[in-house]
Amino acid sequence: MNPLIRGIVVYLFLLVLFRILGKRSLAQITTFDFVLLLIIGEVTQQALLGEDYSITNALILIVVLIGTDVVLSKLKSRFKLLDRIIEGVPLIVVENGKPLRRRMKKSGVDESDILEAARLRFGLSKMEQIKYAILERDGEISIIPS
Amino acid sequence: MAEEENIEPVRSTPSLHEALPLQRMAWKIQKVCWVVIGTLMVLIALGLFGNGPISKVRETKQHVTMEYERFARSRSAVVTSVYISGSPAEGGSPAQATIGIPLPYLSEFELETVVPESYETEIGNNAIYYRFDVPDSAVLTVRFFSHPQNQGSVKGNWTVNGIPFPVHHFIYP
Incomplete structure (x- = not known):
């Protein structure tokens, strides 16, 4: 298969797969998740290179992957809807100290995650001290204290 | 109603675009x-x-059984097995088996090895023929190890002692 098609297919497949996994999947990375990522990297490398280990093929694929990323970045900055579809949107999970349970459940966030973020960033210990907790696009939880 | 429709509305939002729909x-x-x-x-x-x-296809006709993979992946190993039951030939000479593979079919594969090796190979009628001795009252197993070179549907009509075995693979990229 042509390295251009191979590179684009693998790029898009990984993009869709990690989008399906959800925002929180990679935000809290455990040791095992890290090992899993390394394995995925190894498998992807084989799929990308096939049996062609030449430096030309490697350079072509690097150019294809970076090129695809640049094109997609440009498209995302031009079309906001595409940006929201690919990167997701922020979601409020706590409002005025009240956890929004259904939102939390849907996005795989629990109270301990929010309290952990509150402790780490502001030294807050109670839910009531949080005005807003927002699940950001990268899966991190940002806290706005009361 | 779907769970997604029931999520809590937020009364006063900080300046961020939630895009709930x-x-x-x-x-x-x-x-x-x-x-x-x-x-x-x-x-x-x-x-x-x-x-x-x-994926596994097993077809038996008379004293011959053929086994192959219906689905395969490009450049991965594919094994096609042919099992031939020995039947003594006339005059007491050892029975023989001739396995024919069409050349257009074979051009879609890189044939790595045939086990056991045939004692004779011949090309004719747009096919390659492998000849083997079949031991008496035993089963000769011939395995063809190959790697598909292309993608998509690959069809071919193998023959074993003149008995046709239509083979159809789908090769994934």
Whole structure:
């Protein structure tokens, strides 16, 4: 298969797969998740290179992957809807100290995650001290204290 | 009503664009994708992409059985096995088996090895013929180890002692 098609297919497949996994999947990375990522990297490398280990093929694929990323970045900055579809949107999970349970459940966030973020960033210990907790696009939880 | 429709409205938002309809749609798509991934895992286990019960084809005609993979992946190893039951030939000479593979079919594969080696190979009638001695009252097993070179549907009509065995593979990229 042509390295251009191979590179684009693998790029898009990984993009869709990690989008399906959800925002929180990679935000809290455990040791095992890290090992899993390394394995995925190894498998992807084989799929990308096939049996062609030449430096030309490697350079072509690097150019294809970076090129695809640049094109997609440009498209995302031009079309906001595409940006929201690919990167997701922020979601409020706590409002005025009240956890929004259904939102939390849907996005795989629990109270301990929010309290952990509150402790780490502001030294807050109670839910009531949080005005807003927002699940950001990268899966991190940002806290706005009361 | 779907769970996505029931999420809590927020009365006063900080300045951020939540885009809830998009979020709801993303959750729904995510749910569908999880089902698709689950289904795919079952199908993979069954052999949709090769090496499983729905991929293995076993066909028996007279004293010959042929076994091959219906689904294979480009450049991965594919084994086609032919089992021939020995039947003494007239005059007491050892029985022989001739396996014919069409050349257009073979051009889609890189044939790595044939086990056991044939005592004679001949090309004719747009096919390659491998000849083997079949031991008396025993089963001769011939295995063809190959690697598909292209993708898509590959068809060919193998023959074993003149008995046709239509072979059809689907090769994934």
